[in-house]
Amino acid sequence: MSTFPVVHFEAGQRIFNAGDAADHLYFIQQGIVQLLDATGKVFAEISKGESFGEQAFLNGGIRGASAQALDAVVCTQISSTVANQLLTEASPLWVPVFEALLLQQNMHNSLRSFVD
Numbered sequence: 028m029s030t031f032p033v034v035h036f037e038a039g040q041r042i043f044n045a046g047d048a049a050d051h052l053y054f055i056q057q058g059i060v061q062l063l064d065a066t067g068k069v070f071a072e073i074s075k076g077e078s079f080g081e082q083a084f085l086n087g088g089i090r091g092a093s094a095q096a097l098d099a100v101v102c103t104q105i106s107s108t109v110a111n112q113l114l115t116e117a118s119p120l121w122v123p124v125f126e127a128l129l130l131q132q133n134m135h136n137s138l139r140s141f142v143d
Contacts (some may be wrong), residue, residue, distance in 0.1 A: 034104045036096035043080070049088030050078045051104050058100030063093040072097065072127035084114065085126055 045065050053060075055075050062071040062079065070092070073079055082088035085097070086093055088107070092097070105113075114121040 030108075031103045031105050034102050035101070036075060036100040038096055038098045040096045040100075042094040042096065042100075044093045045090050047090045049082035049085060049090050050107050051080050052078060052083040052107070052110050053094075053102040053104055054078045056103060057100045059097040060100055060102075061097050062097050063095065065092075067093075083110055084122075085130075086111075 034053075036058075042060065043051075045063075055073060055077050057075060057099050059074045060079055061070050062070045063071065079094055080090075082090060083105070084107070111122060
């Protein structure tokens, strides 16, 4: 992943908001990222080795949650165009498989907000 840009976020910095266009996927190299629902409630914290922003794989994807840095965060950033290109080059079948999995994840997250 060394060919992808590395981005830095300060503690408390909003990375993206729910409803934004999903234009990048992120892999955390350092720090903790909080995921927030539409009301601003933290529903997950993720850290080094984890990813977020997977909606970037969906054509016309929209962020279903907000993300913000809990502390100093360093991420590898992959644009939606490059992510989809990588999937298509690996196999054209991966694109619809990922889209189906992401839609299922979004539905799960939406249902989870009713339980919490």
